[in-house]
Amino acid sequence: TRSTRPQRLLGAVRRTATRGDPRSVVRAIDDFCRHTEWAMNVGDEKGTGCILDSVVSEVSPATVLELGTYCGYSTVRIATLLPPGAKLITLEFNPDFALIARQVIAWAGLEEKVHLVEGSSGDLIPLMKEKFGVKSFDLVFLDHWKDRYLPDTKLLEECGLLQKGSVLLADNVICPGSPDYLEYIRNSPKYRSQHFKSHLEYTKVEDGLEKSVFLG
Numbered sequence: 001t002r003s004t005r006p007q008r009l010l011g012a013v014r015r016t017a018t019r020g021d022p023r024s025v026v027r028a029i030d031d032f033c034r035h036t037e038w039a040m041n042v043g044d045e046k047g048t049g050c051i052l053d054s055v056v057s058e059v060s061p062a063t064v065l066e067l068g069t070y071c072g073y074s075t076v077r078i079a080t081l082l083p084p085g086a087k088l089i090t091l092e093f094n095p096d097f098a099l100i101a102r103q104v105i106a107w108a109g110l111e112e113k114v115h116l117v118e119g120s121s122g123d124l125i126p127l128m129k130e131k132f133g134v135k136s137f138d139l140v141f142l143d144h145w146k147d148r149y150l151p152d153t154k155l156l157e158e159c160g161l162l163q164k165g166s167v168l169l170a171d172n173v174i175c176p177g178s179p180d181y182l183e184y185i186r187n188s189p190k191y192r193s194q195h196f197k198s199h200l201e202y203t204k205v206e207d208g209l210e211k212s213v214f215l216g
């Protein structure tokens with residue numbers, strides 16, 4: 001039967017990236033998605049260009065939560081920039097995506113820094129403290145279903161998983177968009193938000209990321 005897009009993306013990583021070299025894995029996926037087959041990775045413009053890499057470097061987080069692993073592209077980007085001993089927990093409900101992402105993360109040699117957990121954010125966030133020993137998250141990267149950004153942000157607050165200074169970084173707040181999330185986060189006294197205009201990965205379509213600092 002015909003392969004899936006994630007399987008073809010993994011094939012490109014295996015063919016053109018060097019095992020154990022995360023930068024070559026990121027480059028292989030960007031090249032594949034720009035020249036062969038588009039995929040919904042945060043991409044190189046929203047990644048290197050400005051935001052994702054600079055926010056991760058600036059926050060230098062000890063604990064990171066990623067919502068929506070997909071093929072592991074942003075997982076690899078973030079994990080590459082983490083300080084020694086830091087941990088990234090990434091949640092993926094789709095088992096096919098999770099299987100591909102595990103192999104992409106392994107090819108990059110980042111298994112030690114990344115804990116990929118299969119399941120839905122709504123079910124797993126309440127378990128973070130008791131099951132994963134997380135006190136709070138220094139950085140949360142939201143890139144899963146856009147209508148889950150707001151409920152999951154509220155869930156993170158309710159579960160006491162955000163502390164003063166925790167940073168939320170949300171992809172696609174323009175395209176596909178997450179209007180209820182933007183409305184909430186920009187008007188809440190509990191956050192200070194900043195918008196970074198960019199473009200939808202590998203295209204000229206307007207998009208942007210929203211960076212929000214939790215004020216406690």
Ligand SMILES: Cn1ncc2cc([C@H](O)c3cccc(CNC(=O)c4cc(-c5ccc(F)cc5)cc(O)c4O)c3)ccc21
Pocket residue numbers: 040041042067068069070091092093094097119120121122143144145146148171172175176200201
């Ligand atoms: C609850 N829960 N818990 C864990 C978890 C994990 C997932 C999956 O990882 C998953 C599956 C399918 C879709 C997404 C969201 N991503 C997108 O929808 C997206 C779209 C586009 C775009 C833009 C323009 C187009 F024309 C087409 C697609 C560009 C982007 O960067 C995206 O991130 C995430 C889902 C729910 C989950």
Ligand SMILES: [Mg+2]
Pocket residue numbers: 040041042143171172
């Ligand atoms: Mg995205």
